[in-house]
Amino acid sequence: MNVRGVEIDDTFAEAFAMSGTAITITGPTRRWALNAAMSMTGFATSIIGCGCEAGIDRELGARETPDRRPGMRVLILSMSPDELQKQLANRVGQCVLTAPGSACFAGVDGGTRLKLGDAIRYFGDGWQISKRLDDGRHFWRVPVMDGEFLCEATTGLVTDAVGGGNLLLMGRSYETTLHAAEAAIDAMRAVPDAIMPFPGGIVRSGTKIGGKYKGMLASTNNAYCPTLRGAVESVLDPSIACVLEIVIDGLSEAAVAGAMRAGLRAIVRLGPKRGVVRVGAGNYGGGLGPFKFHLKDLVS
């Protein structure tokens, strides 16, 4: 399928069910809310080696946050509720509690709850104070050296989150491919409930399952490496000089589809001269993941 000069592969992205949650991190200024959120979502690119995938969903104005301060909405996803709980507690405890002036609130509803402040409160060493509002919301006040760390007791668990939506951008030069990927990321960031967890949202080291070495869960996707084109069974024609991937996680199938749709639209709008000539998607034949995002459905 060719759309405005960009070839869209007749394929699909294969995605998996994950456990996810959202939290709102606030700070005395935008700078410190961002510092806390970036720290918390650092080293959270891939479930393969990080234990979770996380990213900033969107920036929140002071009017949108519970304590009327600038904030960031952060999504964090993992393979099981138990692992998610562990990652959430560790990351909030090490990266948000520690950030000057920070506070932390639930970012999503849900019947099943994950411990947030309930897991952090013991840092108060007995001086922590429980506060419950009339509407039932429960908070912990933990004394710290710059005052108090205010943290909601729990946040919601989303058990039908989706991880692994992806786009493979193939261009004639490194510069135009990166340009297209950046344009796609800018458009995708506007979609709520979805994150692109890799650095700047873009990954250059796409993977295939396994590898020749013992213990490797994943290794380089040689079919998409332009420098191996003559040596392996490549899927790249000679005009392709660079491939970049965008991985998308979301709290719902619709959020991932929405982000992929926004990204594709931005790529097509840019066209083949300034952007990429071809877009594909990674899958495992459709037998592993329950979610399939067909590019032709998203681009039409």
Place this chain on the structure above:
Amino acid sequence: MKPFTFSLRGEPDQRLDCAALVPHRLAGLGPAEIARIALNTTKQKITAGDAFHIRAGDLAAIRFEGGSERLDNIGEGLAAGALDVEGPVGKAAGRKMSGGRLTISGDAGPFAGSGLSGGRIEITGSAGDFLGGPFPGEMQGMRGGLIVVRGRAGDRAGDRMRRGIIVIEKGSGDYVASRMIAGTLLVLGATGRLPGYLMRRGSLLLREKPSLSPAFLPCGTFAFGFARLFADSLKPESRAAARLLKGSFERYAGDMSVLGKGEVLVAAD
């Protein structure tokens, strides 16, 4: 649908126990059966029909037209629905309430909201002693819900309070938040002697400088993030409380003669 209405015929000759006149206890009864409910607290029998002119209506919304300080236990155990009293009430209004809304357009006697675990009580006048407090022998007072008193409260408001929120808009008597276990109590007027006496945990927020026990230790002046949340939450119930909560507070930790994990927060100038 119109509320189910009890119009007081006149000042009762004896104290009346109105605990039975709440929606869940009246459910399924007709006006005639309700009129036969005994309310007397002495040997002289008085029924609801003797004391009140009864007009049928929606039992989820009960209205008392006219009040008296002899009407005890109004709204006791209220779990859902609304109960409005146009006038004063006696002791223990809203005791052991777990939900719903009780509005008293007048003064309330002692032990209003005693043992409250949920729901809302609004008293447009003043409240007597032991607002939200436990009856003698009980280990805990209020353990949830919200009480707003537009006027003053008597002595020992919030005694042994375990959870929930009390707002007293005018002022309180002696020993407010005495033996407090946890929860949040705001007083927007002057307080009597020794606020927070023997409090273990919990927060007592005061707009005016109190006469504190020396067992409360100054910690400095701070703007608290949680107060901002309370301000937004309480604004529909008490704009004055919301204004107080938006400011900074001098923090006093205590009562050090007991556990010492409580706090008195006094509005900073």
